């Protein structure tokens with residue numbers, strides 16, 4: 001959604017946006033957005049500056065980084081971007097103190113860029129299905145959320161595994 005700064009009125013303009021992740025250009029490995037992403041955005045147009053503040057909300061489906069199950073999560077994330085208009089700084093140099101400000105060199109502002117950035121920041125890097133997720137037992141590969149295992153927590157028994165594999169393989173052979 002492109003906003004023309006030249007024709008944008010002074011003060012605050014509000015936008016309610018509902019758009020698919022695809023249209024917003026959001027692509028995250030192993031993560032799907034089943035419904036449109038909702039964003040309410042306020043653009044405050046001042047003499048030399050412009051602020052974009054808003055909130056993005058959406059649900060997503062992904063794979064738990066700990067136990068590997070598919071689960072649904074939610075994003076509710078507030079963002080705030082400050083821009084300095086290009087003409088205020090003809091040389092394109094920003095004030096050194098203004099590190100949190102971006103230079104707006106064009107006459108347009110793409111709100112989709114701000115929304116995309118916010119969603120990417122809001123998605124957890126390692127999403128887990130629950131704070132209490134017990135993960136997968138390194139010893140027997142059981143999903144400990146669903147089953148109990150008899151391994152001592154945290155101990156891996158490579159030889160026991162190996163023996164079992166050999167036994168299984170022999171059992172298969174015997175059947176054939």
Ligand SMILES: [Zn+2]
Pocket residue numbers: 064065066067068069128129130133134135
């Ligand atoms: Zn999990």
Ligand SMILES: [Zn+2]
Pocket residue numbers: 137138139140141142149150151
């Ligand atoms: Zn185990």
